[in-house]
Amino acid sequence: MSSAMMQKSFFIHSFAERLRQQGIAATRQRLRIAKALFEHGGHPSAQDLFLLANRQQRTVCRATIYNTLNLFVSKGLIQEVSVDSSRTFYDLNIDPHHHIFNIDTGELLDVEPAAVSFKELPPLPQGTQQEEITLIIRVRNTRAAAPSTPAPGC
Numbered sequence: 001m002s003s004a005m006m007q008k009s010f011f012i013h014s015f016a017e018r019l020r021q022q023g024i025a026a027t028r029q030r031l032r033i034a035k036a037l038f039e040h041g042g043h044p045s046a047q048d049l050f051l052l053a054n055r056q057q058r059t060v061c062r063a064t065i066y067n068t069l070n071l072f073v074s075k076g077l078i079q080e081v082s083v084d085s086s087r088t089f090y091d092l093n094i095d096p097h098h099h100i101f102n103i104d105t106g107e108l109l110d111v112e113p114a115a116v117s118f119k120e121l122p123p124l125p126q127g128t129q130q131e132e133i134t135l136i137i138r139v140r141n142t143r144a145a146a147p148s149t150p151a152p153g154c
């Protein structure tokens, strides 16, 4: 087994364990969706995961994909990143971080928190405390930029 395969296998097993710790049954369909998340890496959409999970045989319906992703998000196992009202991505990286979204290519990239600093923040409403700041920087390709090639497996 290659080290990449071993690593993936390790992540799937630890993810299954995390499901059980959250009181969620690690059903075959949930594990298939978790596997699709790991296989894709990066920031898949629900559609990406639908295609990946059904690559070999069509066994997971769209509703199951959405319900499972919502369940994973609600349990803090993955993060949901909505870049606009119609585009949502899913992120296995649940540590706080920022993103760059390319409007032209639909690509979402991670930005380490240390790469961003805020000089000044507005006063928070009374009776509240800061929970998290997440930033999405929307970019467009400059005219000279070559079209980006889709990630392998897309």
Ligand SMILES: [Zn+2]
Pocket (backbone or CB within 6 Å): 043, 091, 093, 097, 098, 099, 109, 110
């Ligand atoms: Zn991310």
